[in-house]
Amino acid sequence: MFAFAVRRILQALVVMVVISFIGFSIKFAIGDPVRDLVGISVSAEERAEIRDQLGLNDPFMVQWVRFMGNAIHGDVGRSFFFKKPAMDVIVSKAPATLELVLVSSIIVIVFSVPIGIFCAVRPNHWLSRILMGLSIVGVSIPVFLTAILLIYVFAVELQWLPSYGRGETIQLFGFWESGLATRDGLLHIILPSIALSSIMLPLFIRLIRAEMKEVLETEYIKFARAKGLSPRRVLYLHAFKNTLLPVITVGGVQLGIMIAFTILTETVFQWQGMGFMFLEAVERSDTSLLVAYLVFVGVIFVIVNTVVDLVYGLVNPMVRVAGRK
Amino acid sequence: MKRLFVAVLAAALVMTAGFAHAKTLKLAMDADPVSLDPQVQLSGGMLQYSHLVFDPLIRWTKDMKFEPRLAEKWERTDDLTVRFYLRKGVKFHSGNEFTAKDVAWTLARLKKSADFKGLFEPFAEPKIIDDYTIDIVTKKPYPLLLNMATYIFPMDSAFYSGTDESGEPKDAIVKTGPSFANANESGTGKYVVAEREQGVKTVFKEFDGYWDTKSPGNVDEIILTPIKEDATRTAALLSGDVDFIMPVPPQDLDRLRESDNVKLVTMTGSRIITFQLNQKRREEFKDPKVREAIVWATNNPGIVQKIMKGFATAAGQQSPKGYQGYNPDLTPRYDLEKAKQLMAESQYPDGFTVTMIAPNNRYVNDEKVSEAFVSMMAKIGITVDLKTMPKAQYWDQFDAQVADIQMIGWHADTEDSANFFEFLLMCPNKETGYGQYNSGNYCNADVDQIILDSQSETDRAKRSAMLQKAEKIVYDEAAYVPLHWQDLSWAGKPNLEIEPIVNVMNFPYFGDLVIK
Numbered sequence: 085m086f087a088f089a090v091r092r093i094l095q096a097l098v099v100m101v102v103i104s105f106i107g108f109s110i111k112f113a114i115g116d117p118v119r120d121l122v123g124i125s126v127s128a129e130e131r132a133e134i135r136d137q138l139g140l141n142d143p144f145m146v147q148w149v150r151f152m153g154n155a156i157h158g159d160v161g162r163s164f165f166f167k168k169p170a171m172d173v174i175v176s177k178a179p180a181t182l183e184l185v186l187v188s189s190i191i192v193i194v195f196s197v198p199i200g201i202f203c204a205v206r207p208n209h210w211l212s213r214i215l216m217g218l219s220i221v222g223v224s225i226p227v228f229l230t231a232i233l234l235i236y237v238f239a240v241e242l243q244w245l246p247s248y249g250r251g252e253t254i255q256l257f258g259f260w261e262s263g264l265a266t267r268d269g270l271l272h273i274i275l276p277s278i279a280l281s282s283i284m285l286p287l288f289i290r291l292i293r294a295e296m297k298e299v300l301e302t303e304y305i306k307f308a309r310a311k312g313l314s315p316r317r318v319l320y321l322h323a324f325k326n327t328l329l330p331v332i333t334v335g336g337v338q339l340g341i342m343i344a345f346t347i348l349t350e351t352v353f354q355w356q357g358m359g360f361m362f363l364e365a366v367e368r369s370d371t372s373l374l375v376a377y378l379v380f381v382g383v384i385f386v387i388v389n390t391v392v393d394l395v396y397g398l399v400n401p402m403v404r405v406a407g408r409k
Numbered sequence: 410m411k412r413l414f415v416a417v418l419a420a421a422l423v424m425t426a427g428f429a430h431a432k433t434l435k436l437a438m439d440a441d442p443v444s445l446d447p448q449v450q451l452s453g454g455m456l457q458y459s460h461l462v463f464d465p466l467i468r469w470t471k472d473m474k475f476e477p478r479l480a481e482k483w484e485r486t487d488d489l490t491v492r493f494y495l496r497k498g499v500k501f502h503s504g505n506e507f508t509a510k511d512v513a514w515t516l517a518r519l520k521k522s523a524d525f526k527g528l529f530e531p532f533a534e535p536k537i538i539d540d541y542t543i544d545i546v547t548k549k550p551y552p553l554l555l556n557m558a559t560y561i562f563p564m565d566s567a568f569y570s571g572t573d574e575s576g577e578p579k580d581a582i583v584k585t586g587p588s589f590a591n592a593n594e595s596g597t598g599k600y601v602v603a604e605r606e607q608g609v610k611t612v613f614k615e616f617d618g619y620w621d622t623k624s625p626g627n628v629d630e631i632i633l634t635p636i637k638e639d640a641t642r643t644a645a646l647l648s649g650d651v652d653f654i655m656p657v658p659p660q661d662l663d664r665l666r667e668s669d670n671v672k673l674v675t676m677t678g679s680r681i682i683t684f685q686l687n688q689k690r691r692e693e694f695k696d697p698k699v700r701e702a703i704v705w706a707t708n709n710p711g712i713v714q715k716i717m718k719g720f721a722t723a724a725g726q727q728s729p730k731g732y733q734g735y736n737p738d739l740t741p742r743y744d745l746e747k748a749k750q751l752m753a754e755s756q757y758p759d760g761f762t763v764t765m766i767a768p769n770n771r772y773v774n775d776e777k778v779s780e781a782f783v784s785m786m787a788k789i790g791i792t793v794d795l796k797t798m799p800k801a802q803y804w805d806q807f808d809a810q811v812a813d814i815q816m817i818g819w820h821a822d823t824e825d826s827a828n829f830f831e832f833l834l835m836c837p838n839k840e841t842g843y844g845q846y847n848s849g850n851y852c853n854a855d856v857d858q859i860i861l862d863s864q865s866e867t868d869r870a871k872r873s874a875m876l877q878k879a880e881k882i883v884y885d886e887a888a889y890v891p892l893h894w895q896d897l898s899w900a901g902k903p904n905l906e907i908e909p910i911v912n913v914m915n916f917p918y919f920g921d922l923v924i925k
Contacts, residue, residue, distance in 0.1 A: 119583045123451030123524040125822055127842050130523045138585060164585040165443065166607055232640050239648040246637055247644045327413070354636045356609045364608070364637070367770070382794040390820065400792030 086292075096386040103157070103382040106376035108148045116140075116163045138164070151375070160379060161372035165365070166268035170376035173357060179260050180250060181350070181357030185342045187277040192284045200292025201324065204300065219286035219390075225364060231279040231352035238275060246272050248354040276353040280346060286336055295327040329400055336392030340385045419633065432924040433630040434905075437642050437651040440637040441611055447562050449582055451524035451822065453915055460916045461613055461631070462502075463562035463596030464621075466493055466512070467555065469824065471912050473731045475555055479597060481564060488867065489533075490672040493558070495541040498617040501565040503595040509543040512715040514566035516545070518571035522582050527842075528557060528822060531864075532604060550865040552872055556823050565595035598918035599624075600631060610634050619905035624724075628920040646900060647673060649713040652924075653905060655917070657898035659720045659773055664899050668684060674907045677722045678897045678915070679729040680820040681829065682772055683851035684782065684890040691763060691813050695851075698755035700887035706748035706789045707782060709741050709892045716777050721893040727819070727878045729831040729894050731913070733869070734826025734876030741883045741891070752789045760790025766806055769797040772818045773895050779816060782890075807848060815848045824914065828859045834883055859918070 097400045118134050135141050140151070152160060153403035157393035163170045203212040251261040263269030299305065300323055321398065347359035354360070365373045442458035443450055459465070466480040482491040496921075499539055501508040513535045519525040520532065530550045537545040569580045579589040594602055599621065600613035615629035634651065636642040638659035645669065646652045657673065658663060665673045667844060686694040686703065693699050710723040723741040728734035743847070752758060766778035776797045783793040793814065798806065807815055821828035836852035837844035843857070859879045866872040897915050901907050902925040910918045 090645060113802075115799070115803055119801065121450065122447065123822070125451070125527055125845075126843065127527065130526075134523065134584065162586060167444070167583070167586050167588075167591055213899055232644075235641065235644045235648075239650070243648055246642050247648045247650050254559075309677050322638060340621050352638050352641055354634070354638060354641055360637075403737075 092386065092390050093119045096383060099382045099386055100217070100379050101152070102400075103378050104151065106118070106149065107378040108144065108151065111371040111375060112144060112372070114366065114371060117369045117371050121164060122284050147197045155379075160376040163365075163370055163373035163376075165373070166370050170373045171380075173361065173373060174377055174380050175259070176261070176332060177356060177358045177361045179262060181343060181346050181359060182265055183262065183337070184273065184276055184280060184346060184349070184355060187273050188281040188284065188342065189339065191277060191281040192288055195285055196288035198294055200289045200297055203293040204296035205319065207297070213308065215289065218296040219289050222282055222286035227279055227283055227348045228352060230282045231276070231349055234275045234279055235352070245275055250356060264305070276349050279340065279352070280349045284342065288331070288335070288336070290320060291331055292327060295330055296323060299326050324405060325399065329396070332395055332399065333391060336388050336395075340388040343381075343384055343388075424582065430653060431629050431630075433632065434628045434653060434922065434924065435920065436631055436919075437636045437645055437654045438633065439635065439637055439642065439656060440461075440638075441608060441633055443607075444591045445594040445605070446582065446588070447564070447585060447596070448518055448525055450520040450892075451528075451592065453780070456914070457563045457916050459587045459596075461600045461919060462563070462598040462600070463501075463601060464598050466558045466561045466563070467493075468559050468918075469912060469914055473824070473913070475559070477523050478724045479512075480558070485867075486544065490544050490546050491554050491558075492538070492542065492544050496620060497541055499567065499620045501595045501597055502601045502616055502618075503565055503568045504618075505565050505567050505595070506564075507563060507597055508540040511538075511566045511687045512543050512561065513537055514569075515563045515836050518564070518580060518582070520559070523584070524624065525560065528560065532557070532885045542569075550867050552863070552865070552867045552869075553823050553825055553827075554907075556825055557775070559824075560608065562595065562782050567760075568593075568595040586614070597751055599626070607634060607755075614619070618678050621920065624921050625923050626919070627924060628919060628922050631919060643908070646902075647875075649902075653899070653901035655899045655901045655915075659718055660710070660899065660900075662699045662718065662720060672901060672903045672905065672907060673900045674911060675720070675898045676911065676913060677729065678820075678895045679732070679913050680772075680818050680895050681724055681727045681729070681817070682892040682895065683727070683833070684834070684891065685815050685817060685847070685851075687756055687813050687815070687849055689812060689850040690810065691761075693761050693763075694813070696757065697886055698722050698751050698753050700750035700759060702748045702755065702789055703786065703791070704748075704887045704890055705742050706785050706892050707741045708745075708785055710743055712778055712781055713893050716774050716781055717893065717895075720773070720796070720898070721806055721897045722776050722896070724891040726882055726884055726891060727833070728826040729913075732821075732824070732876075733882040734829075736750050736877040736880045739880055748789050758790075762792040762794065763813040764811075765793050765816075766803070766812040767795065767797050767877065768800045768803040771800040771803065772816075775816065775818075776891065791835075798894040807846070810848045817846055818846070823834070826880070827860050827863050830879060830883075835860060845908040849889055851883070851886075851887070853882065853888070856882055889905035 118131050121134065141149065151171035154161065161170050162168065163173050164174045169254055197214055203215055206212055235247050236243045249272060252266045252268035253261045253263045254260045254265050256265065257270060263273055302348060305318060305323055308322050346357060347363050349355065350357045362377050365377065428646050440454050444456055447455060447459040447463055451814050463480045466476045466478060467480050470476050477500060479496050483491050483493045486492050495509060501507055507761045516532065516535055519529045531547045531549065533546045533548045535546060537617050538544060545554065545558065556846045571579050575587040577588065581588050583591060597620065599616060599619045600799040601616045603614040605611045605613045611633045613631040628706050637644055642654050643658055662673065665671050686700055688694045712721065713721045713723045725741040726736060726739040767775055770777040779795055779797060783795050786793045807817065819829055819833055830844055832846045834845040834847055834851055835857050837850060856879050863872050866875060897913065898906055899911050899917065906923040908924050
């Protein structure tokens with residue numbers, strides 16, 4: 085376990101260094117942050133002076149080494165636009181994204197498991213056919229469009245739910261700005277979380293169905309049935325447990341992707357999370373915030389993958405044995 | 410039971426009557442102020458903010474005249490000086506008294522601000538006559554002194570003096586880091602900033618010591634939320650989540666016009682959109698016939714109708730109506746036959762191939778307009794190779810003049826015609842800074858001279874004649890391709906009286922907003 089942890093941390097560090105390097109290369113191509121900080125009539129000399137103050141005129145390697153030097157002390161630079169340390173900005177935006185992903189994940193789990201199992205067990209049932217048909221539609225409609233449609237139906241036409249933002253939030257534990265603790269906040273999270281889960285849900289339904297069908301054909305299931313175990317027990321304990329393995333793997337990766345790429349959903353709903361922040365940083369070429377965020381996302385992916393590996397070990401003991409060798 | 414019901418109803422009525430004065434405005438814009446320091450950046454958003462929390466000495470009215478704010482009256486005392494008589498008994502949000510000292514202090518700070526120093530370069534040291542009288546002096550006779558006085562939003566000099574907790578001076582102008590002025594404000598404006606989370610929400614509350622008690626405005630709280638996504642901003646208004654949006658996305662105009670529970674207000678704007686034809690890069694563009702042919706072949710009335718959905722005004726010149734240089738004779742030009750004939754007469758009857766760049770997220774429909782232009786040029790034998798890019802990358806490319814034709818839109822910070830020429834059409838000169846955005850490299854000594862003379866001509870009629878002449882010269886020489894002035898738009902709930910508070914500068918005077 086200890087060796088495993090050390091390996092992981094080293095891996096994470098390598099990933100972060102590589103990402104920071106790539107982020108820096110992008111930074112040089114994405115545009116000049118100073119343009120966004122001054123009015124259009126400001127002279128070129130003035131702009132050059134500001135660039136000098138920010139150290140943006142130094143060569144690539146000088147800037148990168150300086151960044152790495154500061155990063156070791158936990159300083160990943162300062163957002164030009166927000167006028168404060170980039171990490172503070174990211175941390176203040178993280179709760180919004182994480183809550184959105186959490187609620188979306190719950191929606192995905194609650195719906196995909198029973199629907200997936202049902203479609204696997206009764207593949208020819210009319211309901212299964214409808215659900216599978218819908219899932220194809222769901223996968224192919226872009227999130228952006230789903231989000232706009234949801235807003236127009238539920239906010240504009242029916243006026244049941246709010247159209248944008250997080251609503252009323254309260255501070256939990258002093259730093260976590262939560263929208264899940266107020267009624268207003270809960271109302272605000274419904275539409276964005278449905279929009280965000282609209283892509284994942286069909287994917288998971290199809291995944292669970294396919295895996296389950298495969299597992300149901302295996303020998304040990306037939307044997308369990310022959311032994312006279314109750315169909316329920318066979319289905320939920322024996323079959324479903326083995327279905328879970330690939331689902332966890334994919335789920336882990338998808339969770340990372342969801343956290344990193346809530347961009348579209350957040351933009352449409354003016355949801356003040358990290359995805360929205362990232363998009364705006366690109367548009368403003370707020371490069372230091374951009375690099376900091378990319379590094380942060382790298383860390384998230386490493387953490388999620390580590391957790392997935394550990395859970396995998398819990399579900400399937402064989403993996404643990406292989407890992408110990 | 411019935412009696413009880415009536416009693417409850419009556420009570421409810423009394424309650425609402427009591428709240429009739431207290432109105433909250435939920436406002437959604439495409440962006441929010443980047444700072445609380447009015448001098449940190451010169452941008453539309455910051456000026457809109459300044460008009461909420463600060464007051465200028467004087468301000469523009471809807472018909473482009475000046476009206477008193479913190480200056481009650483003013484008079485020109487000589488060629489260089491305008492004497493301002495300040496309003497007495499005005500308090501800053503900190504409780505400090507507003508005097509001439511604050512005006513002088515603010516002017517000195519403007520001259521230190523990267524964004525404003527250019528505009529305030531003509532100004533010399535002001536002279537304080539007494540607490541409520543100040544002479545604002547320019548180095549040379551300057552016709553735009555009053556235009557610039559609309560940018561003087563006096564700041565509380567006592568409040569912004571000294572050092573903050575971290576030992577930094579409180580009057581520092583800091584663009585990319587924390588500063589006292591970025592996070593604190595003390596102006597004389599109708600609203601104080603009660604809470605602010607940048608990019609998320611700003612809450613303005615009425616300042617109870619506000620001097621302007623004559624204003625009919627009855628909004629005592631403004632909640633400003635930026636909503637970047639166009640469709641969402643419209644949806645927020647239609648669903649009733651917000652009361653007022655600006656700008657209105659062009660694609661939603663018809664929808665909002667038809668909606669019963671929304672009032673839409675549009676107005677011709679003063680931002681001109683143009684294409685510049687680079688004469689340094691291409692010999693062809695030195696031929697006036699070719700330039701004329703391009704202008705005649707550009708169907709800008711068609712672009713306004715089809716692409717802008719009528720949400721713009723086709724232009725034949727830079728100065729919009731109401732500006733001193735607006736010349737009524739210079740109408741938009743479009744005649745394909747004439748354009749073909751001009752091409753045939755030019756030195757390049759067989760046409761040629763050019764490159765072109767345009768932004769794709771800076772002006773309304775910028776990419777579509779450029780694509781339309783490409784197909785229009787094809788009709789006169791000019792093949793255009795167009796590349797579009799986001800604004801974050803565009804301006805560096807523009808400055809480097811990487812293409813033969815480049816798109817640029819311009820709004821005059823001075824609300825005056827000369828500004829267009831100074832930046833877009835005067836001979837590019839690194840020393841003086843003129844022609845900073847003249848990527849067409851058009852250079853005409855006569856035009857330059859007229860503009861330079863206009864800078865110190867204080868006789869309005871004479872100056873108008875000069876500027877109109879300059880517009881005529883660049884029109885006749887087809888110095889650039891004018892397209893249109895973008896319209897401005899605002900939309901709100903029907904009980905908001907929007908028309909009186911909006912203007913062509915796009916700083917709605919929310920302090921005067923009446924909610925019925």
